[in-house]
Amino acid sequence: MAHPIALADMRAAAKGLDGIVIRTPMLENPDVNAMLGGRLLLKAENLQRTGAFKIRGAYWRMLKMSAEERERGVVTYSSGNHALGVARAAQVLGSSAVIVMPSDAPEAKKAASRALGAEIMAFDRDSESSDAVVERIERETGRLVVGPSTHPLVLAGAGTTALELLEQARDVHVELDAVLVPCGGGGLTAATAVVMANASPATQVFAAEPDLFDDTRRSLIAGERVGNPAGRRTICDAIMTPIPNAVTFPINHALLAGGVTATDAEVRAAMHFAYEHFKLVTEPGAVVGLAAILSGRAPIKGRAVATVITGGNIDPARFADLLRTSEINQQQDSPT
Amino acid sequence: MAHPIALADMRAAAKGLDGIVIRTPMLENPDVNAMLGGRLLLKAENLQRTGAFKIRGAYWRMLKMSAEERERGVVTYSSGNHALGVARAAQVLGSSAVIVMPSDAPEAKKAASRALGAEIMAFDRDSESSDAVVERIERETGRLVVGPSTHPLVLAGAGTTALELLEQARDVHVELDAVLVPCGGGGLTAATAVVMANASPATQVFAAEPDLFDDTRRSLIAGERVGNPAGRRTICDAIMTPIPNAVTFPINHALLAGGVTATDAEVRAAMHFAYEHFKLVTEPGAVVGLAAILSGRAPIKGRAVATVITGGNIDPARFADLLRTSEINQQQDSPT
Secondary structure, X not given: OOOOOOHHHHHHHHHHHOOOXXXXXXXXXXXXXXXXXXXXXXXXXXXXXXXXXHHHHHHHHHHOOOHHHHHHOEEEEOOOHHHHHHHHHHHHHOOOEEEEEEOOOXXXXXXXXXXXXXXXXXXXXXXXXXXXXXXXXXXXXXXXXXXXXXXXXXXXXXXXXXXXXXXXXXXXXXXXXXXXXXXXXXXXXXHHHHHHHHHOOOOEEEEEEEHHHOHHHHHHHHOOOOOOOOOOOOXXXXXXXXOOOOXXXXXXXXXXXXXXXXXXXXXXXXXXXXXXXXXXXXXXXXXXXXXXXHOOOOOOOOOEEEEEEOEOOOOHHHHHHHHHHHHHHHHHHOOO | OOOOOOHHHHHHHHHHHOOOOOOOOEEOOXXXXXXXXXXXXXXXXXXXXXHEOHHHHHHHHHHOOOHHHHHHOEEEEOOOHHHHHHHHHHHHOOOOEEEEEEOOOOHHHHHHHHHOOOEEEEEOOOOOXXXXXXXXXXXXXXXXXXXXXXXXXXXHHHHHHHHHHHHHHHHOOOOOOEEEXXXXXXXXXXXXXXXXXXXXXXXXXXXXXXXXXXXXXXXXXXXXXXXXXXXXXXXXXXXXXXXXXXXXXXXXXXXXXXXXXXXXXXXXXXXXXXXXXXXXXXXXXXXXXXXXXXXXXXXXXXXXXXXXEOEOOOXXXXXXXXXXXXXXXXXXXXXX
């Protein structure tokens, strides 16, 4: 089956991104390993520029723009990490970015993108769709649309995360048994699956999702794209997607070992674990893989299991609040 | 002048600690560098086992115990990171540790050391001194005293932090202009000074201290050990020491370029900066060097300046509280 991306595309992206993105550390703690009875490896993309892996794909896509495209700039829809990645990439490349956000998006998110030089275009959720607004701006301004997880160059950029992880694991003589990837649109998951299938075929790749947004897991079982019921919520805002996208799902369907899930309470506990044992600031959607491991839903005993910590963009008050509710839960669960 | 430690001692320690301690990452962010106009390098020892660099010295000292000494175990006084390092080292080596703490020490600190298998010996601050209690236990049980910053093996172990930093900087072709070391007892500072003086003589080493506990800075100027006035407080509890110690001060006096300070408000701002730009959980005493850089008291423009983030052991509620007060300060300082 022909996929839109191949290992060679990732390698090309890795060369192009060298010196631009941070080669984030792969973290491991022997005391945690002893506790879990296996090796836990964290690819810390929360330490990436703009606090998330998204800049890899955005920059690689935008680096390939023609001079005229660069001059006209880009447009995208995102209220989160993809917006920051696109805004920073535009800044570094001397281009410009318009970010479409719902008019009721938090002021902090608008301010963060504005601080990187992006123009924010607010739209009314009730009367317009984000796609329609992006298309209108594309039509009226000639700006290039840079979506978060479907263009082959965006996927190739995301895949450099997995390439680095594999190299870093091999640097310490670890063969990865499994990699869990927090899965929203499915781009990083698909890119990771392509890397492992070609460069480390014994490594199983799993999509990790919030239990109420397990569209990829259920789609893998059904063999076709199925969506999530409307009206649900999760603290994992970055990966709260309605349905797998048509570009990444065929890749994931062909290459993934399956899907695993975690509840919001398990995600909070994983954030607390990352705080305590790795001293990391993480956002909820970034630790859904870690949460699945810690809750025993992805076996680690006697194995080497990696997960990507996809981002750490969370304001201190919300971070503190999620850690506090995690502690209260733990105390309630505890027998003493 | 003959110092109690030489570069060769550090190199021997690095070999002995290989596979035991974590080779913590040196972190750098191009966006932060652009903001500061220089290169900022963080040696992230908060990601070390037990959350602080202290285990390096404790383990190396304890590895060199005889079989009989190991059997009898060790004793130390500490309510913080050194206690955790000693407790974990004892556990890994199959030895045992008694940690002397004041009876009014926070229950969380006692619990953390107990969780690592250590026995806590409480004493009454008002009727006994910690030294007297440690000496009594040494006399009665034959346990070896492992102090935090004077024994040559403890200093050699601490120095492996600086050796790694130097290697990691050279791996990315950076020659360090300066290293700022959070300074309490002065052990890590002295060890870093020995490493740089011998392996990178152009690198200036500075002791970084809370402004109300700048005993090392003032002692360097006076040319002799002078203490801090009694009754002062700082949020930097880990480095709230009364006076430079007699072993490390002569080394620091001979080799340091000087001392820099930061206020508690600057330390809170540095914690916030580490949170926002490096997604790190840090304890106040660990970022006093970073605080001095950010507040302009250690020039970084056009230079490559490193600092050791010495630890990240802080409970979530206190962490959140310090970040919140930092934000309030920033809003008050801001002209808008």
